[in-house]
Amino acid sequence: MISKTAIIHENVTLGKNCIVEDYAILGAIPTGHKGQALKTVIGDNAVIRSHTVIYAGNSIGNNFSTGNKVNIRENNQIGDDVSIGTHSVIEHHVKIGHRVRIHSQVFVPEYTVLEDDSWLGPYVVITNAKYPKSKNTKRELQGAHIKPFAKVGAHATLLPGISVGRHALVGAGSVVVKDVPDQAVVAGNPAKIINNIDNLPYGQNGD
Secondary structure, eight states, rough: OOOTTTEEEETTTEOTTTTTOTTOEEEOTTTOOOOOOOEEOTTTEEEETTTOOOTTTTTSSSSSSEOOTTTEEEOOOOSOOOOOOOOOOOOOEEEOOOOOOOOOOOOEOOTOOOOOEEEEEETTOOOOOOSTSSTTTTGOOOOOOOTTTEEEEEOOOEETTTTTOOOOEEEETEEEEEEEEETTTEEETTEEEEEGGSSTTTTTOOO
């Protein structure tokens, strides 16, 4: 079902059984690009809620869903079964694996990698500029690398270039200033290791 108020540009290929709600825009052309230069592919069974904007050049898998007013910039790779919550922003050149859950009000900047089955809680902020406004800022941007099954709690902030290991857990409100090892539980400002995921009631959550 495609709303009559949605805008779907000619550069968009939309899969089967998709829902595009009121005032969503798919395939918006970024500044400085020609209309035919960037194709947009969205797989089957997508649910794209009202006022979402997806720029051109994105490759998005099956069973994709957004909340209201999500903004997704150009040239991203997004896998199957990915959900992005209301008011979240995904900048350009981001890689998102399969079954990734991004909750509401999350900011994911350029050059971030979210591997399969990773999870970002509400209001998580990932940063990618170590020295904002410095001479070489644009050339030195580094997003975070969130590895499979890692979970980042609500309101956590990750500094540029941080790696969060496989099955690791970042506590709510943490400020992560250095890499998090596999299976570690970290919390605080700055975040420190306080436990191992195997000691928690649910343990590792499947591979």
